[in-house]
Amino acid sequence: MSEDQGTSIIMVSTEEVPGRRIVKTMGVVSGSTVRAKHVGKDIFAGLKNIVGGELKAYTELLGESRDEAIQRMLEEAIGRGANAVVNVRMATSAITPGASEILAYGTAVVVE
Amino acid sequence: MEIWDVLGLLFVFLIILVIAFFVFFGPISFLISMIFSRRKHRKMIDDVMDRVSSTVNEYGRDPLTNKKNPSKNEQISEAKMIQANFVLGPGWWNQWIASWHTLFGGNISSFDDVLMLARQDVLQSLRDQASEGGFDEVVNVRLESARISYLSAKSSKYIDVFAYGTAIKYANSNLSD
Numbered sequence: 001m002s003e004d005q006g007t008s009i010i011m012v013s014t015e016e017v018p019g020r021r022i023v024k025t026m027g028v029v030s031g032s033t034v035r036a037k038h039v040g041k042d043i044f045a046g047l048k049n050i051v052g053g054e055l056k057a058y059t060e061l062l063g064e065s066r067d068e069a070i071q072r073m074l075e076e077a078i079g080r081g082a083n084a085v086v087n088v089r090m091a092t093s094a095i096t097p098g099a100s101e102i103l104a105y106g107t108a109v110v111v112e
Numbered sequence: 113m114e115i116w117d118v119l120g121l122l123f124v125f126l127i128i129l130v131i132a133f134f135v136f137f138g139p140i141s142f143l144i145s146m147i148f149s150r151r152k153h154r155k156m157i158d159d160v161m162d163r164v165s166s167t168v169n170e171y172g173r174d175p176l177t178n179k180k181n182p183s184k185n186e187q188i189s190e191a192k193m194i195q196a197n198f199v200l201g202p203g204w205w206n207q208w209i210a211s212w213h214t215l216f217g218g219n220i221s222s223f224d225d226v227l228m229l230a231r232q233d234v235l236q237s238l239r240d241q242a243s244e245g246g247f248d249e250v251v252n253v254r255l256e257s258a259r260i261s262y263l264s265a266k267s268s269k270y271i272d273v274f275a276y277g278t279a280i281k282y283a284n285s286n287l288s289d
Binding site: 010011012013014015017018019045048049050051052053054055056058059061062063066088089090091092093094100 | 141142144145148149152153156180181182187188189191192193195197198199200201202203204205206226230233251252254256258259260269270272274276277278280283
């Protein structure tokens with residue numbers, strides 16, 4: 001996750017990159033995505049929910065959405081000339097009854 | 113004429129089947145949920161706890177902390193963010209019990225179980241990722257949960273539990289990976 005598509009960009013959830021020194025701060029970067037699964041999987045998940053437990057289709061969907069949001073955040077960071085994103089946070093919000101938004105944000109920095 | 117009789121009978125039979133399905137589906141599903149859900153969730157929790165104890169044994173301690181800084185003041189060779197999520201369907205039985213509890217209040221122990229299952233599972237996924245990547249420690253671990261809503265308002269019963277943290281590898285790692 002820290003190194004995506006050949007571009008070496010570090011991503012951490014801590015305030016600093018452990019073991020490196022921050023030389024420049026490039027501001028807050030963010031990425032978000034809104035996704036929905038097709039109806040078939042929705043019905044299948046509904047059936048699995050009778051007994052309860054993990055709904056893998058939704059777990060995968062949200063995992064993919066988070067990866068996408070993170071990817072967009074990293075692209076913004078790369079665009080600003082940063083080589084690391086620190087203090088990354090994730091947020092989920094239900095914007096309508098039909099869809100959820102996944103948001104990833106952090107501070108783009110240049111580390112030594 | 114005979115063929116139409118047979119077809120007519122088949123048609124009536126089909127309609128009865130469809131009606132029976134809609135009439136009995138709910139009660140039967142509810143019974144299945146009542147009988148099996150608690151047992152299934154306990155078994156899943158036991159499985160996760162076994163995995164947790166085997167990872168803790170492998171490390172000699174729990175590699176996850178929610179402290180901001182690494183526990184050792186040593187040189188760090190690699191740091192990266194890791195994450196895991198788990199979408200939980202609480203099950204019809206739990207939903208029913210929970211709706212009754214809103215009348216009387218109190219602790220819903222079967223709901224506690226499924227939420228604990230989800231939290232332990234995501235934390236264990238972080239431990240697994242740390243162990244696979246040969247990381248020594250995961251710091252700044254955070255847990256979040258949200259109700260998700262995709263396509264239908266019905267699916268907003270599902271709970272997404274999400275955990276993330278920063279995995280750290282020390283320069284002179286004492287893990288043999």
